[in-house]
Amino acid sequence: MSLANKIAVITGGMGQLGQHFATALLAKGASVVVLDLNVEKSRWKGSMPASEKLHFYQADISNKQEVEKVAARIVSSVGIPNVLINNAAIDAPPSAPASENGPFEDYPLESIQKAFDVNVLGTVICCQVFGKQMISGKVAGSIINISSIYGMVSPVQDIYAYKSKGGSPWFKPVAYSITKSAILNLTRYLATYWGKNGIRVNTISPAGIFNNQDKEFLEEYHRRIPIGRMAKPEEIAEAVLFLAGDGSSYMTGSNMVVDGGWTAW
Ligand SMILES: NC(=O)c1ccc[n+]([C@@H]2O[C@H](COP(=O)([O-])OP(=O)(O)OC[C@H]3O[C@@H](n4cnc5c(N)ncnc54)[C@H](O)[C@@H]3O)[C@@H](O)[C@H]2O)c1
Known part of the structure; x- marks a missing residue:
């Protein structure tokens, strides 16, 4: 499509x-x-698609004024x-x-606040600013919020236990989980709120994406996940293409789980 x-x-x-x-959307003709x-640009891994339909804008999504300004330039x-x-x-x-991955009881509240500012408020701000543009321009739109399996279920702390060997205890922190959960209900809220506006x-x-993680982690992860491996980024991009396109025209408020079966047991 x-x-x-x-x-x-x-x-x-x-x-x-x-x-x-970005690469997958450009390949389908999108700007x-x-x-x-x-x-x-040096952050781009591999060769950047040479396309005049690819644009770059800098902004901190947790700062509404910045997002409003950049959105006006984009429009x-x-x-x-x-x-x-x-x-x-x-x-x-x-x-x-160490405190960032330490016990829940002592987890720094400022780290939760920081994660909340970007992961939740940043998403809310972008929905407000770009959603407002879609509404005022009478543009039918698709908003795709990226959560995580860790927003649906708790991390399996056992798979990180090897990181604690001979040192301080290591936990996957709470901030990521609770901010990713918030995304699920933001999606449902906005799906109903904007349902009749197109x-x-x-x-x-998604479940974890392969990114040259260390050997012990990969062994633990592969053992836990039904499909036996981490996701490739291209596999998540396929879901993005589907939700961006008109083939998903009757889908709103849903959670598309692309997790190799992680949440199936
Ligand atoms: N990588 C995984 O294993 C995995 C698994 C499940 C879900 N996810 C989710 O997928 C999404 C992308 O993950 P990723 O691994 O590509 O992350 P990443 O860290 O590689 O990229 C995140 C990008 O967000 C940018 N960013 C951070 N704070 C920002 C801010 N305040 N304003 C604007 N930009 C900001 C960073 O500069 C970075 O380029 C995230 O929402 C993540 O939670 C990732």
Whole structure:
């Protein structure tokens, strides 16, 4: 299916999944706006598609004024977006200080606040700003919110137990889980709120994406996941293409789970 009539904004478009979403949408003919905190081209892994339909804009999605300003620039130079992929999010990186992956009882509240500001408020802000443009331009749109299996079910802490060997206990932190859960109900809220305005809102919940993780982690993960491997970014991009396109015209408020069976048991 051609997506030549689509203008897609991808928040966090310079990240691992965002780059694949951009490439897949461009290949289907869409215009793509990569919106990210950091749009330095050197961040792009592999060869960047040479397309005049690929645009880059810098903004912090947790700052509404910044998003409003950048959205106005996008509308005047590219057009009113009819696809919004709320993909930007933060999680504790492997290099994070020990407290970021320490016990729940002492988990820093400021880390929860920070994750909330980007993962939840940032998504709300982009829905407000770009949704308003769709409404005022009478543009039918598709909003795709990227959650995670960890927004649906609790992390299996056992698969991270090897990280605690001989050191401090290591846990997948609570901030990511609770912010990713919020996305599920934001989707449902907006799907009903905008149902009659032609704006569809759906979630994609991926399982872990392969990204050269360490050997022990991969062994643990592969043992746990029914399909026996992590996802490839292209496999999540397929779900994005479907929800962006008119083939999913009767889908709104749904959660498309692309998880290799993780949540099946
Ligand atoms: N990678 C996985 O294993 C996995 C699994 C399930 C769900 N997800 C979800 O998929 C999405 C993309 O994940 P990823 O692995 O590509 O992440 P990533 O860290 O590679 O990319 C995230 C991007 O968001 C940008 N960003 C962060 N804060 C921002 C802000 N305030 N404003 C604008 N941009 C900001 C970063 O600069 C980065 O380019 C996230 O929502 C993540 O939770 C990822």
